[in-house]
Amino acid sequence: MYGRLLQAWGPQGWWPAADPWEMAMGAVLTQAVAWRNVEMALARLKAHGLWEPEAIVEAPPGLLEASLRPTRYFSSKAQRLRGLAQLVLAYGRPGRQGLARLLALSAPSLRQALLSVRGIGPETADDILLYGAGHPVFVVDRYTHRIFLRIGFWPDPRYRYHAIQRAVERALPPDVVQYQEFHALLVRLGKEVCRPTPRCGMCPLADGCRHAAGEAAGRRGGV
DNA sequence: TGCCAGGCCGGGT
DNA sequence: ACCCGGCATGGC
Numbered sequence: 001m002y003g004r005l006l007q008a009w010g011p012q013g014w015w016p017a018a019d020p021w022e023m024a025m026g027a028v029l030t031q032a033v034a035w036r037n038v039e040m041a042l043a044r045l046k047a048h049g050l051w052e053p054e055a056i057v058e059a060p061p062g063l064l065e066a067s068l069r070p071t072r073y074f075s076s077k078a079q080r081l082r083g084l085a086q087l088v089l090a091y092g093r094p095g096r097q098g099l100a101r102l103l104a105l106s107a108p109s110l111r112q113a114l115l116s117v118r119g120i121g122p123e124t125a126d127d128i129l130l131y132g133a134g135h136p137v138f139v140v141d142r143y144t145h146r147i148f149l150r151i152g153f154w155p156d157p158r159y160r161y162h163a164i165q166r167a168v169e170r171a172l173p174p175d176v177v178q179y180q181e182f183h184a185l186l187v188r189l190g191k192e193v194c195r196p197t198p199r200c201g202m203c204p205l206a207d208g209c210r211h212a213a214g215e216a217a218g219r220r221g222g223v
Numbered sequence: 224t225g226c227c228a229g230g231c232c233g234g235g236t
Numbered sequence: 237a238c239c240c241g242g243c244a245t246g247g248c
Contacts, residue, residue: 227246227247228245232241233241234241236240
């Protein structure tokens, strides 16, 4: 899958952020939200001077929420961003230095630290591990679940997230760039092709997808 | 007009 | 560990 997607679409160049702090903020804000809405929110944060971790924890009541309105669950997202900023500052000031120390933790320690923040779950934590800290962990998101379910890749029905994650990490060498690109390619596949209502006609995987085989005998298909 | 978006939490089972 | 409801904006 990775080879075919990469051949068809090339490197996606993820994560779309200028530095690890912007990356981490984006990881929280993009939860169940279109990325364009995240870009709006990031621009509003910057415009209000709510960019550095210090500014976010000290933001006047309501201003953070107002900035995050485009990200849908803005009250929750504001709390989650505060929690992330507090974690960063707990590792040192200024916040940029604290973040550098936080990201220098081992992968298990960093994951545990991130998961201790209310509103940061497995995927958001792994996003930050992979794209922020450069650890070779495979990120499993909703698209990945949908795609792997449709193609019949279902390692162990009892444990969704970790079964898929471990299976991919065993199948591919622990190469950070490859994991970054594979996840980004799967997101694109989920957005453009393997949607709730599939558009298998434009799928780069085509004959490699079991869903396509069972879908329509006559029509060409993909995931 | 609907459909759908790069989750997470807390409840129940 | 899964399933469900709640959260609650904006673009294509």
